[in-house]
Amino acid sequence: MILTILRILYLRLRNNPAELLLVFVMPIIFFSIFAGIFSNGIATGSDKKLRVGWISSHPTALALELRQFLDSNSLLECMSLEPEDNPEGIEETVMAGRITEAQRSGKYDLIVKLSAESADDRTSAKRPTFAGVRLVTDGQNPMAIAMVTAILRSFFAQKEASAAASGLIGTQSIQAPPGEFSDSGAVGYSTWTEAPEQPPGTSVSGKAAAPSDLYRANQGSDWIQTDPDGIHTINGISIVPKRWAIEPRTKSDSAVLDFEPVLPEKLVGNKSEDLDIVVENPQAASQKNPRIAMYAAGIAVLFLLFSATGNAAALLEEAESGTLDRILVSKASLFQIVAGKWLGILLLGCLQISVMFLWAEAIFSIQLFEHLDGFCVMTFSTAAATASFAMLLATICKSRTQLNALSVVIILSMSAVGGSMIPRFAMSDRMKDIGKWTFNAWALDGYQKVFWFQSPVSSLQSEVTVLLGSSLLLGLVTLFLSGRWKRGSF
Amino acid sequence: MTDAPARSVAPVLTLNNIRKKYRGREALKGISLQLYPGELLGFFGPNGAGKTTMIRCICGLLKPDSGKITMGFADDDPANPERLGLVPQNLAVYPDLTVQQNLEVFGRLEGVAGKYLKSRIAEVLEWAALQDRTRSLAKTLSGGMQRRLNIACSVLHHPSILLLDEPTVGVDPQSRERIYAMLEELADQGAAVLITTHQLEEVETRCDRIVVMDHGRIVADGTLSDLVQQTIGRSHRVILRFDRPYPTPIQWFVFDDDKTSATCSLESMKELPQVLAVLNQLGQQPSRIDVRSYGLQDVFLELTGRSLRE
Numbered sequence: 014m015i016l017t018i019l020r021i022l023y024l025r026l027r028n029n030p031a032e033l034l035l036v037f038v039m040p041i042i043f044f045s046i047f048a049g050i051f052s053n054g055i056a057t058g059s060d061k062k063l064r065v066g067w068i069s070s071h072p073t074a075l076a077l078e079l080r081q082f083l084d085s086n087s088l089l090e091c092m093s094l095e096p097e098d099n100p101e102g103i104e105e106t107v108m109a110g111r112i113t114e115a116q117r118s119g120k121y122d123l124i125v126k127l128s129a130e131s132a133d134d135r136t137s138a139k140r141p142t143f144a145g146v147r148l149v150t151d152g153q154n155p156m157a158i159a160m161v162t163a164i165l166r167s168f169f170a171q172k173e174a175s176a177a178a179s180g181l182i183g184t185q186s187i188q189a190p191p192g193e194f195s196d197s198g199a200v201g202y203s204t205w206t207e208a209p210e211q212p213p214g215t216s217v218s219g220k221a222a223a224p225s226d227l228y229r230a231n232q233g234s235d236w237i238q239t240d241p242d243g244i245h246t247i248n249g250i251s252i253v254p255k256r257w258a259i260e261p262r263t264k265s266d267s268a269v270l271d272f273e274p275v276l277p278e279k280l281v282g283n284k285s286e287d288l289d290i291v292v293e294n295p296q297a298a299s300q301k302n303p304r305i306a307m308y309a310a311g312i313a314v315l316f317l318l319f320s321a322t323g324n325a326a327a328l329l330e331e332a333e334s335g336t337l338d339r340i341l342v343s344k345a346s347l348f349q350i351v352a353g354k355w356l357g358i359l360l361l362g363c364l365q366i367s368v369m370f371l372w373a374e375a376i377f378s379i380q381l382f383e384h385l386d387g388f389c390v391m392t393f394s395t396a397a398a399t400a401s402f403a404m405l406l407a408t409i410c411k412s413r414t415q416l417n418a419l420s421v422v423i424i425l426s427m428s429a430v431g432g433s434m435i436p437r438f439a440m441s442d443r444m445k446d447i448g449k450w451t452f453n454a455w456a457l458d459g460y461q462k463v464f465w466f467q468s469p470v471s472s473l474q475s476e477v478t479v480l481l482g483s484s485l486l487l488g489l490v491t492l493f494l495s496g497r498w499k500r501g502s503f
Numbered sequence: 504m505t506d507a508p509a510r511s512v513a514p515v516l517t518l519n520n521i522r523k524k525y526r527g528r529e530a531l532k533g534i535s536l537q538l539y540p541g542e543l544l545g546f547f548g549p550n551g552a553g554k555t556t557m558i559r560c561i562c563g564l565l566k567p568d569s570g571k572i573t574m575g576f577a578d579d580d581p582a583n584p585e586r587l588g589l590v591p592q593n594l595a596v597y598p599d600l601t602v603q604q605n606l607e608v609f610g611r612l613e614g615v616a617g618k619y620l621k622s623r624i625a626e627v628l629e630w631a632a633l634q635d636r637t638r639s640l641a642k643t644l645s646g647g648m649q650r651r652l653n654i655a656c657s658v659l660h661h662p663s664i665l666l667l668d669e670p671t672v673g674v675d676p677q678s679r680e681r682i683y684a685m686l687e688e689l690a691d692q693g694a695a696v697l698i699t700t701h702q703l704e705e706v707e708t709r710c711d712r713i714v715v716m717d718h719g720r721i722v723a724d725g726t727l728s729d730l731v732q733q734t735i736g737r738s739h740r741v742i743l744r745f746d747r748p749y750p751t752p753i754q755w756f757v758f759d760d761d762k763t764s765a766t767c768s769l770e771s772m773k774e775l776p777q778v779l780a781v782l783n784q785l786g787q788q789p790s791r792i793d794v795r796s797y798g799l800q801d802v803f804l805e806l807t808g809r810s811l812r813e
Contacts, residue, residue: 335591335668339657342562342589343612499564 031418306464362396387463545710588662647678
């Protein structure tokens with residue numbers, strides 16, 4: 014008997030392709046989607062570079078150098094936010110505007126901002142403090158802050174070390190016979206001592222020269238080199254960061270006795286670690302819980318798709334029971350029936366999303382009412398697209414069972430790729446592009462603009478166009494295909 | 504097919520040589536039919552005969568390939584049948600709505616609204632004997648009640664033509680009786696009622712006229728006695744059954760293959776005494792003698808054969 018029961022189970026499964034699809038194909042589809050996402054962005058980071066926006070108030074040498082350093086880093090994709098022609102520098106207000114615009118584009122994990130304070134150091138005689146370096150984040154990618162901070166510290170540490178080494182060598186060269194440096198290949202020495210590009214007010218002679226001045230003076234010379242890993246070498250001898258530097262055991266046993274004022278300890282010091290890197294999050298200043306709003310949107314869109322499809326399935330039930338025939342024989346036209354169903358799903362969808370966000374507002378304070386206009390626009394657009402999509406699925410499918418199987422596969426796939434399950438910012442570019450074929454992605458991007466970037470409604474143009482456009486298109490296709498209800502071909 | 508008897512009133516529905524190919528085969532092969540006000544027409548045919556296709560054509564759900572469908576009332580466009588009512592074979596009501604709510608929504612869909620809708624709902628509830636169950640969900644009703652509700656939802660707008668597809672499937676005799684009483688009441692009020700069914704007895708006893716359809720054609724049309732006369736030509740039959748095969752032929756009787764049963768058809772009951780006289784002379788008395796009138800079953804089998812259909 015048990016075998017017979019087992020056989021019934023097997024036969025029913027075999028005779029039901031939709032169920033087979035759910036049992037066997039669905040896990041494979043999902044595995045592939047998640048494998049695609051994780052292998053292309055989240056887990057390995059194989060093709061996921063941090064996208065760093067760059068903006069500096071003045072086009073200084075220091076800024077340029079830092080920019081080049083960031084450019085050379087294989088972990089970063091550095092893009093300038095500066096206007097093409099800014100010889101006089103950029104005003105703070107312009108910078109702020111450009112940063113806001115860049116953040117709203119959603120293209121950047123982080124923005125490095127060099128303010129006037131740090132730029133001014135270029136011309137000062139004092140040692141650069143590099144104060145005023147600001148990392149502007151939208152809070153989406155906390156890892157980006159840590160990574161870029163570390164990279165910046167490394168830059169400044171190497172710079173300190175290079176400067177220290179330059180000072181060391183410069184002092185030694187003044188006191189030692191020239192032949193010594195010639196032997197060691199320090200051919201650039203004379204070049205920098207006579208450097209015409211010496212900044213005014215600086216001295217390169219002996220101890221009077223500050224390490225940074227020495228470094229700057231030697232920027233054009235070929236005996237200080239930086240390899241791709243950012244390690245500076247002088248005549249092939251690498252200058253290690255401070256933490257790995259070996260302190261001379263005694264003053265007497267070293268030729269650097271005379272270098273006392275510029276001992277490595279002092280030169281390199283602890284300055285890079287004291288570096289003042291300020292992290293700014295403009296959204297956080299006026300937004301309490303943007304991340305929760307994103308979760309609410311992700312979940313809402315996912316369940317909206319399911320509920321819309323479930324409601325559209327009523328059309329199939331009506332067709333199967335003959336209720337649709339009865340309605341078609343009544344005064345209602347096919348257009349009115351389809352439009353009525355669509356409108357019902359749309360209104361229910363709007364209500365569903367609203368309830369979700371109201372709950373999020375009540376519990377997590379997502380500041381719904383401060384973004385009510387954007388929320389209404391996005392909710393209507395999303396619900397409209399979802400309603401058309403659900404109606405089309407119901408029109409294509411021949412039975413409720415078929416619709417259930419198909420909708421589960423499509424909706425879960427769309428939600429996985431579109432960002433309802435995994436944040437889109439964590440996806441690779443390719444996955445993000447693929448996600449653009451889903452409603453979820455456009456809806457989430459729109460909600461992100463509203464709640465996270467606090468963009469105005471006008472900035473939702475692309476999302477609204479795509480969602481309402483696809484709603485119209487799918488709606489027209491649904492109307493065209495729904496003629497089959499009248500032909501009785503179901 | 505026979506011509507319908509001459510009527511004094513104009514038909515409310517006329518089908519003239521309707522042809523329709525459906526799903527690759529010719530489902531209707533030149534159907535011509537007239538339906539009159541106050542008539543209860545039983546539409547009878549084996550599965551796959553084309554009954555449902557014909558009903559869908561009448562409703563405007565399918566467009567005939569050729570031929571013409573004419574409605575007797577003002578709006579003769581079948582695609583906009585304001586005064587046409589359809590009762591689908593399945594329970595075409597919303598199971599999760601109450602009786603009252605179902606009547607309301609289907610009334611509105613038929614263009615009935617306001618106070619008139621309320622009064623019509625009250626009338627229809629009484630007509631369908633559902634006035635005590637107005638607040639019950641449709642899914643909680645018994646099979647018979649659901650069938651009555653199914654019909655009730657189609658008559659709120661006073662249709663001139665009511666098309667019913669198997670309206671009494673799966674209901675008990677009491678409910679069936681009630682349903683036919685409802686339909687007869689509608690017909691008495693002047694509505695033309697067309698019923699497709701497999702219930703021979705219902706058609707025989709309750710319908711004014713019977714149409715038999717097979718392979719997309721109407722093969723018989725008339726009252727039961729007309730059909731019997733047209734197809735069999737005799738009114739009654741006498742059936743003899745023997746316990747063992749009867750060895751010799753019997754006058755007027757035709758034996759079956761195993762010689763245990765013999766049948767004699769009579770033009771009228773006046774011939775019965777002569778048959779009984781023959782039986783008195785038999786050497787072996789039959790174990791059973793049946794005298795029966797020919798019915799729709801006989802007509803149907805005579806017309807459509809005994810081979811199994813879809």
